[in-house]
Amino acid sequence: MSDPERSTELLWGERSRSGLSLERIVRAAIELADAEGLAAVSMRRVAERLGFTTMSLYRHVPGKAELVDLMCDEVMGETAGEDTRPRDGWRAELDGWARADLALHRRHPWLVEAAHSRRVPGPNALAGFEWALEVVSRTGLPHAQVVAVVTLVGGFVESAARQMAQRMRTERRTGVSEEEWWGARDSLFQHMDRYPTLSRIYEEGGYDAPLDPFEFGLQRVLDGIEALIRDETRDENRCAVCGKALDEISKGRPRDYCSRACQQRAYRMRKG
Numbered sequence: 001m002s003d004p005e006r007s008t009e010l011l012w013g014e015r016s017r018s019g020l021s022l023e024r025i026v027r028a029a030i031e032l033a034d035a036e037g038l039a040a041v042s043m044r045r046v047a048e049r050l051g052f053t054t055m056s057l058y059r060h061v062p063g064k065a066e067l068v069d070l071m072c073d074e075v076m077g078e079t080a081g082e083d084t085r086p087r088d089g090w091r092a093e094l095d096g097w098a099r100a101d102l103a104l105h106r107r108h109p110w111l112v113e114a115a116h117s118r119r120v121p122g123p124n125a126l127a128g129f130e131w132a133l134e135v136v137s138r139t140g141l142p143h144a145q146v147v148a149v150v151t152l153v154g155g156f157v158e159s160a161a162r163q164m165a166q167r168m169r170t171e172r173r174t175g176v177s178e179e180e181w182w183g184a185r186d187s188l189f190q191h192m193d194r195y196p197t198l199s200r201i202y203e204e205g206g207y208d209a210p211l212d213p214f215e216f217g218l219q220r221v222l223d224g225i226e227a228l229i230r231d232e233t234r235d236e237n238r239c240a241v242c243g244k245a246l247d248e249i250s251k252g253r254p255r256d257y258c259s260r261a262c263q264q265r266a267y268r269m270r271k272g
Helices: 004-012 022-036 043-050 054-058 064-079 090-107 123-137 143-174 178-183 196-203 213-233 260-271
Strands: none
Touching: 004 064, 022 043, 022 064, 043 054, 043 064, 064 090, 064 123, 090 123, 090 143, 090 213, 090 260, 123 143, 143 178, 143 213
8 A cells, every 4th residue: 555645745746857757657657557457567667668777766756556646646637628518417517527437447447456445636536526526516416415426426437447447357368258258158058947037038138239237327327316416406496407596487396407408408318
């Protein structure tokens, strides 16, 4: 585990940009992890990649644990700029945030190996967290629920990314795709008749066109958040999509959306 005080100093301090700099060390380590996985990253391997001695690296970073903290925050900067997106309503914005995060993990599958609850966040990590908090805070939810919603979406993406990374590692190691591996399991399928529900679903085409688990799961997570916002903010009369205050109506069923456009956007997002 890294020294949190040293990681904080490295993540938030001023950096040199000449000679063997911290930036060059971090970038070389990221390239190595992208190519071979996090286990391949060592101070010696990074030094060899840069053409310096291992001791030269220790003048900039105390060890691998702190280096991994720096690597994580560096790649998180790739998704910078979310705060400049057009305001499309909380659901569309969280949907885009989740997809960008999954794409980041696809480019850098070692990120899930580096994840732990006590890693010191750097400026890029906190910038992304700040952006997501601002999006959800516009819904009118209480502060504790704003934090919980962002944590929920982030946790869902991390779970999906972990499964994706495991699949990628297995396919790279074996040279056999997930579909090819399951397609060769005829000896296993011969025993399926003892499970009637599974057999019926399989025989009736339940596995012919499987739903993408990330797409399906993300929309269900967002559906749950939308229901929470609708329940929590009904008295405040806010739009369930963009959080805009609704005009009061004298009679009839309370409205959930400020406009036909938000209602249609909610419908499209639910349909996925």
